[in-house]
Amino acid sequence: MGLRSAYASAHYWCSSRHTLGDRTVASTTNFRAMGAGGPILDVEHLTTEFRTTRGLLRAVDDVTFTLDRGETLGIVGESGSGKSVLVRSIMNILPRTASITGSVKFEGRDVGTLPKAEQRHFWGTQMAMVFQDPMTSLNPVKRVGHQITDPLKYHMKMNREESNARALELLRLVGIPEPERRLRQYPHELSGGMRQRIGIAIALACNPKLLIADEPTTALDVTVQKQILDLLKGLQRELHMAMILITHDLGVVAGRADRIAVMYGGRVAETADTRVLFRNMKHPYTEALLNSIPRIEHESHTRLHAISGRPPDMVNPPPGCRFAPRCLYAQESCTAELPPLLPSNEPGHRFACYFPPRPDRSGGVLMAGTGKAHLRDGDDVLLRVENLVVEFPAGRNRDVYAVSGVSFDVKAGETLGLVGESGCGKSTTGRAVMQLPHPTSGSVKFDGVEMTTLSSEDLRRTRTRMQMIFQDPISSLNPRRKVKDIVAEGLSIWGSTIGTFSKTRVNEVLDAVGLDPDIVADRRPHQFSGGQCQRICIARALVLD
Template identity: 60%
Template sequence: MRAVDGVSLSLAAGETLGIVGESGSGKSVLGRTIMGLITNGPATQVTGSVRLAGVDVHGVKQARRRELWGTTVAMVFQDPMTSLNPVKRVGLHLTESLRLHRGLSKGAARERAVELLRQVGIPEPARRAGQYPHELSGGMRQRVVIAMALACDPQLLIADEPTTALDVTVQKQILDLLQSLAERLDMATILVSHDLGTVAGRTDRVAVMYAGRVAESAATDAVFGTPRHPYSQALIESIPSIESRPHSLLATIEGSPPNMLAPPAGCRFAARCRYAVDRCRVEAPALEPRGAAAGSVVACHFPLTAPLQHQRQEVGA
């Protein structure tokens, strides 16, 4: 099974890339592969390269890869419940990397750890640093994971659903913190999220993934204003709108993603696409530049051209 198939991305310092798509589209696997956490083994095979600041993560030994984790690249994992060691106190999760990568003394590392916990909005950070993960709520554990990722000021941060377990007000605080750190440190960020509203307001570019492949990639304004791929259009239309009539049905994408063990020969979205024709079902479209916007690519034989509002009117006609 190809969990991630032929994905190619580039990211500049200080730039934020949003990756969106349904569950199972390959977003988290892509992030772990960039980190170097998924490598060749009995059950997996990785081809291609991942170059971070000139270093091929998959071409170096494990010891060198460990040196890159935390300083060059860091990741906020999706599930805070399994991202923390249950037998280590919260503070140790932070001081360990600070002492290893920054050479801080035990006391200085603890002071920095408490400050990091305060930055991510944890009350009584000094006391929380002495507690175990099970003594914290899910939202607080998520904030600890974020503090861990930011501890050594990485050049690239991969945030996989970083605000899943947080309430709305804390979500804004965390996203504001990530944005301010990215600006201060000139840090590149990959933001993986199911919340299209978050991605729309916090990213420079967006890559839409479907069934392990990139369906469309362009500047954020271009994707949300004039989506070129029917899947991008359907995702945006599924967002509830305050302008919708009361008690009206929410827009959905009919059907289910394809079986990745036996993907279809043609476009992987064809079975669910309202515009699909016979060619779409037998010939896979290439990811090619489309439109006047620089860097805009889409994998569709018949890419959409009208702004989103016009597309909605045409479909409803």
């Protein structure tokens, strides 16, 4: 079934429910008609604050924008810039510690003033969200089919046959093969890309007019990322939904968003039509984000360009421009007052900077990691992998080759990229290097020591010098532990042999990954964005040096 026929069918379900006289849905119909013509979403002076032990944390600060029907807005910024809190404020799905001021109007109606029962119908039927991590956003103990049919029964009042038929239709819509079989499966039986397609199917189930995708591809392989982004864009065009696409990567929104808003320190730093922004960016932070995209044609692509320093502390933000401590264009007056979001000479282009970059002016942003990788004197091989083979039993006397005859060297200070689609064996190769699992055959030499023949005790000791950072930061952190305990875990395990627990060391590595130890040490993983969680994982991996 094509997209259009699926869409028509979705409308059929809505219409049939309306004629059955469901009161809530009927009021939604009036709501749709009332707003026709104007922007679908009108956000004005939105400010969101959280009560914390350190004081009020202003995560979103005076954000104003509108979104038209069928339009895609890309919201871009690094972790902690306020983009996820912004969309959760729009949907009004924040914890009780949050307070929201300003207004969010959807088709002319203020979402914040809707009665709770109506708000619940609003989520799903009017605006829906695709979350960052499909593994944690899906219920692990419920079959996929039930997770899709639940909102159909609740919001659209469908019976079992109707909701099952619609679920099948949705799975076909999002490109899932063998949909009948998938409906009976649990999330852990599906690949990451397939799980995210299920997340999209759930979001589209009740035919929303606004789809919010919050970093929908961060937890996925690069090839699957493109498929999911293209799928979202295709569905958005076909179903004529408005879409807000949140990402930390300017490259993701290029070619997929009509308009881009760059956020920094809870505020919009720059906004423009996508083409205008890439042609004529005015804010040093936008410029820095663009420079941080690795380009294969540049010799320096061997190193990632990061923006030095860390995002501002939103409990005590720096005076004046929040980007000033990281901006080489900064002048004294930048720290006197917050720069307002002013129009440029191109329609729809606004930026908040007193001294925007010009081709004739040197300056820029403190970038880290520029230039080529520096190899250690002598360029010694630190890791040598030869003819690595990993087999897994597949039942009935059959084995599956996950890795077959892989060999490579890595020198000290060198970065080796292993690239390939899901299932090609790259993760198994990485794990087999750590002897998780033990390879079936082949050799892994780390600093001259053959790893495959080490005793368990020697292997544990050697692993203190090799660490892994996992793909999914959220599920690889213990949700019950504080950040300082998570990062210090390796130190406390090895305390008797390589030094006692060191608060200084924990602070050092948190600082190195761009997190302020005074702010993050006593918080738990759920209080961070996906990007910040990954920084915590990196700190944990680095703590043993």
